[in-house]
Every structure is written in C-alpha cells, then in structure tokens.
C-alpha cells in the first residue's frame with residue numbers, strides 16, 4: 001500500500017516504472033494516444049517538489065500503511081455513487097446548485113458513515129456477498145449496514161428557518177454572495193480568434 005502511494009510521485013511526472021519490488025509499475029497499463037498527452041509535472045519543478053513534500057510526509061505515510069485495500073475502495077465507490085444520487089449527470093445544474101448538491105452528498109455520507117451492521121431478529125449480523133470489478137471475479141463478504149438516516153436534513157431545515165426568522169435579508173445576502181462566487185464558464189477562458197483570421201488560416205493550410 002505504501003509503495004503504491006509513493007509511486008504517485010513518479011506517476012505525476014510521467015514515470016510509470018518504479019524501483020520498489022512491492023509495486024514495480026503503475027496499475028493503469030500502457031498509456032497511448034490522449035492518455036500520454038496529460039499535463040505531467042516537470043521533474044524538479046516547484047509544483048513537483050511541493051507535491052512530493054506533501055505525498056512523502058512521514059505522518060501521512062504512517063497512515064497509508066494502515067489502510068485496508070478493500071475498505072477504502074468501497075467507501076470511495078459508495079461516495080461517488082452518492083454524488084450521482086444527489087447530482088445526476090443527466091441534469092445540468094447551476095454552479096450554486098452543483099455546489100449545494102456536493103455539500104449535501106458530503107453531509108449525507110458523513111452522517112451515515114458509521115452505521116452499525118444490521119441484525120436479524122435473533123441478533124445475528126447480516127452479510128452479503130459481492131463480486132467487485134477490481135477483484136476480477138473473486139468475491140468479498142460485506143456487512144449489511146442499518147438503513148440510512150436523514151437527521152442532517154432536519155437540522156438544516158431548522159437552521160434555515162432560524163436564520164430566516166432572524167433576518168431574511170441577511171440570508172438573501174449569503175445566497176447572493178455564494179452565487180457571485182461562481183467562476184466564469186470554462187469556454188470564457190479560451191482565446192477567441194476573429195472569424196476572418198481563422199478562415200484565412202484554414203484556407204492557407
């Protein structure tokens with residue numbers, strides 16, 4: 001686990017073979033086409049050095065050694081599917097809408113992360129068997145958790161009602177501030193070429 005984590009420093013600099021026998025090459029397979037044209041960090045650049053310092057922090061490495069290979073994958077997959085639940089891809093949300101939905105997903109996740117294992121009436125714990133893709137056909141046994149709860153939503157609604165009762169205008173101001181924080185659309189950052197210039201360049205080619 002630690003060797004895999006350390007290999008991150010190489011990977012971000014477009015180096016995918018590593019000196020450690022425990023993890024001698026990246027798990028992603030050969031890169032081709034667009035996959036090679038990522039904005040890799042230049043070895044020795046300020047960004048690469050800063051990121052390396054973060055990745056290699058002793059306290060962090062100690063934590064990485066404690067990770068279980070199964071548990072994190074499931075938590076992460078569960079979190080990603082939760083985001084899709086709150087912000088489905090087939091709907092385009094405004095910046096504020098997306099921001100709020102991501103916060104809701106995080107609240108829901110944190111509120112329900114430490115659920116107890118569900119039990120039958122005789123007190124025995126419930127389990128299920130799954131065949132996750134990363135196990136390539138092998139199975140894993142997972143405890144079935146108690147049903148999720150939505151207590152955070154009640155707290156949110158209470159807080160919202162309180163702020164509104166205190167000062168509707170203050171609440172509106174917060175909302176306006178959040179909306180005005182929205183970054184410009186990505187397309188705005190592209191440099192626009194005058195149409196005649198673009199056409200004459202095209203014809204010259």
Ligand SMILES: [Zn+2]
Nearest residue numbers: 011015016026
């Ligand atoms: Zn790699």
